[in-house]
Amino acid sequence: MGAGHDTVAAELVRRARERGDTAQTVDVLALLPYGLGTVLRCLYRGSVRHFPWAYAAVYRLFLRPGPGRRPSGTPLARLAGGRLRELARRTGADVVVPVFHLGAQLTGHLRDRGLLPVPTAVLVIDFEVHRQWLHPGNDHYLCLTEDAAREARGSTGRPAERCGPVVAPEFFAGTTGAPGTAGWRDVFGRLGPGRPAVVLSAGAWGVGSHLDATVRLLTDHGFLPVVLCGGNRRLRRTLSGAPGVLALGWVTDMPGLLHAARALVDNAAGQTAVQALAAGLPVVGHRPLPGHGADGVRRMAALGVSEVAEDETELLGALRRLTAPGPAREQRIAAGHALFTENGDALTLVTDLADGSRARARRRERAYGRDARTG
Template identity: 55%
Template sequence: MGRLRVLLLGASMGAGHDAVSGELARRLRARGATTELCDVLTLLPPGTGPALRAFYRGTVRHAPALYAAIYALFLSPGEGHRPGSAPLAATARARLLDRVDAFRPDLLVPTFHLAAQITGRLRAAGVLPVPASVFVTDFAVHRGWLHPGNDLYVCLTAQGAAAARAATGRPAAVSGPVVAREFHRVAGPHPHDPEAGPPPVLLSTGAWGVGTRTVRTARLLAAHGCRPVLLCGRDERLRRRAARVPGAVALGWTDDMPGLMGAARLLVDNAAGQTAAQALAAGVPVLAWRPLPGHGRDGARSMAAAGLSTYAHDPDELLAAARRLLRPGPERTGQVERGRAVFVADAAELLSRAAG
């Protein structure tokens, strides 16, 4: 067999899925593979991908209850017949098969749930001649990821792998999250010298700067002895508002997340996504607060149930948990150790092995 050729199917929905695809591609290339990245939104009919992205971004930001209802109807785990993404996935068939014909991969790796539906349908129909191994980027494996046509699921946790296996009847492996190696390199005790000022606490809002009461949360933390560092993504309006909070640091989009994680004592997170995974690798405790509806809330619950984060339900719980996790002690140490232990295997190795 010659050099492995892998087509990775991500999506330009925020930055997390593309970050995972990019890191998987780097690891696969280091193992001698040839890789190509494809934004699955470009496989949809013209205009559909941007419209889907704008609708998702708008509902999460401005109508979270609506997004929660859509998630519950289409994606949330559970039994019984409900509508799925099959009609939308069907529209990508011809364009994906064209990409396969042009690149001639030995393996397809979806890192976005719609891509997993597309590959699963094509494999089940017998028209996709190469295996599809899905890398699930969510801690909570929702219905959108699951299709029995796919050949393998690589999941973040054993619980996720068990859910994928039970729902699809297909093999499922566990790797832990995929993050850049720089986050593991900055892992350490993260000591804080009180003479240097209040302990820095990261507040994450993702690439789009999406969150609820983010500035109010920064004020609350600043008033109780923390230095909030707000990660506002590409939302300049949020960054300007956050910059007015006394004692806070407001940052726009940054490529130095490893450096920020290396300096932070705590991450206040609302998505259970890639930033949370980076914190686990860097040894920074994760505190879930006001998670995004749908997959964000389910992911935060899954992380907390696995002991990878602490979930705060109200401001008093937020402050109490922050105090416990900021100071040295068994609660902080235990959560950090469980977070590091979730990285159990190299996803690129598992995927390469699946390709034969």
């Protein structure tokens, strides 16, 4: 739907190709017939931008975790079944890795009915594991945290383990992979000398609640707001007219930007948030998007890797503590980095699953050959 799923898929492909494997991505929405994928994307984007209460209702009905019988996404997902099966056959795939919940419903349905011959490893990229990620037909689950893995095991009865967030190596603090950092610091220094640069993330679609009020609050209290407007040109035009504000469109040098800033104000607990944690940037959740955004922001804070600011006073207090040098900032950075330590690499876990499946297939073939000779 947004860019986070694509970013994770692209990083897995990069790692696979670096190791000499063959990998490719496919948009599950593009596999749906009759243009349904485009309709779904437009409906979701429109509801989040203009009718957030409508998306909150959809989330409560279809997605929110918890007991109770509620509608499933499987009937919609199964419409893409024929195209995915043909793609897996044509490419000779050894494993399929959904990184979006509709994909997980599709592969779970196919595996459950014996229609997809290769194993599936669902990479759950949300901190809050909502119910549409979970289908007992899938073979394996890879999650950001051990708590999430425990939930996946309990709900599906399938193996699940922690792999941590999938982030490109140049985001990590201490790397030399962010050559644009000095350039961003120069820009920040010219626009707001002496003002800590605080990144406000509005996602790929530039969606947020009362972003203009948050920007005014930060400028009035000595911060330099750096707003990621994504593809929302209207938002960028509106904010660009305000003094002491840096409103950006699509940013191609996110590692350099995050390394140069002092904090991130986040509303979705998505890929930008985990990239910030990798870069050593404290994260504060504020005015989260409804549904999975709000649940994810609160789950991040419960894990101790970020904070939640319920109002303007809390936001200012958190930013003053976390942008200034000192133990509060260092502790929050260390907690964020802990998400990435001592985890199994997601790609290694995926290829181990594929290797095991190939080994079992070879044993079956040998056993079949023996039976045929002795029969």
